[in-house]
Amino acid sequence: MDNKNQIVGKVKEIRRFPVKSILGELLQTVSIDKRGLVGDRLWAIKNMNGKFGSGKTTRRFQQMDGLFNYKARYEDTTPIITMPDGTDYRGDDNAVNEKLSERLGYQVTLAREESISHFDEGPISIITTSALRKVSQELGEAVDPRRFRANLLIDTDSTGCLEDHLVNQLILVGPSVILRVVAPLQRCIMVNNSQEELKQDTRLLRYLVNNHESTFGVWAKVESFGKINIDDKIILV
Known part of the structure; x- marks a missing residue:
């Protein structure tokens, strides 16, 4: 994907996890810094x-x-x-x-957190509705985005795993936040685990291992700080 200034989609969900590996909070807006x-x-x-x-x-x-x-x-x-x-x-x-x-x-x-980051891979994790639609269609059942514990869910009209094509690209989120998409996110057994009303589902990780090199979504680092809000446009820069 190399069409600069192209609108990729908009922010549909923002999730923050104050404590690593437990459930977090759904936000309407959040500040972004280097971390x-x-x-x-x-x-x-x-x-x-x-x-x-x-x-x-x-x-x-x-x-x-x-x-x-x-x-x-x-x-x-x-x-x-x-x-x-x-x-x-x-x-x-x-x-x-x-x-x-x-x-x-x-x-x-x-x-x-002290000197060593609690992150597994990188600062901000991103998934898209198009990737969720693809996996849901192939599994024959809607896959809930909460399973992937992503910070940002991007709503897009594209098809397939759009985020894979954003690797090595810069995206502008809202008026001022610029993210550099670095790499796909490796997934582990946690995507299968039950949470709230979602039941244990062993098919999900198996599908990703067999069809997507055990990855889903991407992680990004921060190039420019600011605030992100629900419905902010995401533009390829």
Whole structure:
């Protein structure tokens, strides 16, 4: 895709995840800085070995089962953690560490990002409605965008995985935010996991492995700061 100043689509959803690997919040507007959506994945659940809760185990991350039973949102700059029973705990209250440890069955703390980023790959994740339509059609059932935990869902009239064609391109989102699309996003077992009313679905990751090199969506880094709003146009620059 190399038609400069072409309108790619518009922002349909903005999602921010204050705490890595748990559910987040749906926003109407958000500020963007060099790190990405302000506050996105700024916090994580850390075990006593210094590893952060995730859907997979790596050098830095530890798989923790049931994280999608928890949800986070911000009140000003303080994360508010909602437990599976609906009870809220403030991130600046040590009671949240006690309750998370009790529920998970081992000692953890809610930890703010320090020198090393909590991101798996990059600052801002993007998917499109056209890619969702393609996967939904081939699976024979609508695929909910929440499964991919993307920061931005772009509404587009295009067909297929439009975002794949944006790699190495600059896009203008709204009046001032410029993003450089860097690479496709590798997907793991988390796309299959149940969350809220969505049930476990083992077909999704298998489909991506077999048909799309285990990727879905793209990640981007920030070239120019500003604010993003629902319905902002996205233009190829």
